[in-house]
Amino acid sequence: MSSSVVVETGSGPGGSPRLRGKTRCPACKAVQEWSDECRRCKCDLTLWHRLARDQARRRVAALTALARQRPQEAFDHARAAFRLGADAETARLAAVTALLSGQFVEALWYARLAESYG
Numbered sequence: 359m360s361s362s363v364v365v366e367t368g369s370g371p372g373g374s375p376r377l378r379g380k381t382r383c384p385a386c387k388a389v390q391e392w393s394d395e396c397r398r399c400k401c402d403l404t405l406w407h408r409l410a411r412d413q414a415r416r417r418v419a420a421l422t423a424l425a426r427q428r429p430q431e432a433f434d435h436a437r438a439a440f441r442l443g444a445d446a447e448t449a450r451l452a453a454v455t456a457l458l459s460g461q462f463v464e465a466l467w468y469a470r471l472a473e474s475y476g
């Protein structure tokens with residue numbers, strides 16, 4: 359996902375992560391706060407928003423699993439987060455969790471991806 363996403367855990371509806379920061383409308387490229395409608399082209403961004411929240415939820419789950427000393431579970435969540443939105447931050451998380459779970463080839467692959475995103 360080519361957006362700047364900051365997660366606030368447990369503060370959204372139903373305890374889901376709330377997104378802060380900016381996103382770029384996939385239709386008109388306007389940079390804006392997270393919302394379900396583009397401020398400029400009025401495009402429905404509900405699915406875009408949901409995808410970002412799901413990715414954020416998976417990243418939080420990965421960090422929680424790491425804190426509980428469950429590296430394989432953390433890697434599973436990080437990999438799922440990367441599938442939902444490929445970006446440098448999520449690739450780094452996947453690389454670290456892969457490394458901690460002893461999956462060195464995957465760790466190297468995600469680390470190289472993280473570098474390629476900048």
Ligand SMILES: [Zn+2]
Pocket residue numbers: 383384385386387388396397398399400401
């Ligand atoms: Zn737009």
